[in-house]
Amino acid sequence: MLRESVRALAEAKIAPSAAAVDEEARFPQEARDALEANDLHAVHVPEEFGGAGGDALAAVIVIEEVARVCASSSLIPAVNKLGSLPVMLSGSKELKEKYLRPLAEARAMFSYCLSEPDAGSDAAGMKTKAVRDGDHYVLNGVKRWITNAGVSDYYTVMAVTDPSKRSRGISAFVVEKDDEGVSFGAPEKKLGIKGSPTREVYLDNVRIPADRMIGEEGTGFATAMRTLDHTRITIAAQALGIAQGALDYAVGYVKEREQFGRPIADFQGVQFMLADMAMKVETARQMTYAAAGRSEREEKDLTFFGAAAKCFASDAAMEVTTDAVQLLGGYGYTRDYPLERMMRDAKITQIYEGTNQIQRVVMAKQLLK
Incomplete structure (x- = not known):
């Protein structure tokens, strides 16, 4: 039921503008409006704070179905969860009420500020500082690669409060867009997900x-890592949706495209490619859904499953979209068809929320514990 409703909404309200959003590198306001009007922009927020109270699998399905037509738009529900999950996991009830309710009621969006110019995979090497001053903290620093920066109203920011303790000296804060001293860099000129602004936060x-x-x-870094255990699954869902969209388009194309007097779908070489693509998509789906179940139950092996799902699904998305472009031949290489966009969008899923090399490090550490 959820999948059917999200797919119908995505195809009717989001898909028609997906190419223009990419071509013009503009924020997909149409998608935001449609998602918020249907309470699909942040399904993870508990009912207690005005949200839909959707579980981890519900969030995955929403992101997957939106990403099937527009990866940039899928970052609206995905990053709303990423940015607000630290508040859900570790925030006081007062903080949850203050920031989760506006998110649930579509009055705000959330972003997540962990990475810095010199602290990417080594996030514990961050330099942004937060110094206590009476009943306040004063923050100084630069955060880089911040998804939806400038659009979001709230930012979960990790900053060093005790430089002598490395990761145990990092704390987490909610910073508001309108706080004095907050500003944003120019949008990054990216290969893909062009409709989702990526900017520095100053x-x-x-x-x-x-x-x-x-x-x-001092608990901010632990909260950040715990958050990623859960939200890497949303990146797996995004990758899965991109791959499914590419497979669906390729299947439709090969049935109609004729060469040598018959549809190219009749040729065994094409059939083998489609079969391999479908196997990868379905395997990615099973891994992603299994990880979502573990996220919901807070199981001990969540760290492994979250990393594995993200890693496998994103690798699969890159392979499937590449093969889909190949099946369309020269047409697949043009912007008149959506597959080159899907291929470009798939690449980022192998990089953000931890590169796939880092995911393999995470998995290996879990195995060797």
């Missing part, structure tokens, strides 16, 4: 109340 003597700290001082 924090210049940003003074915020101390009660905007998420959890206790």
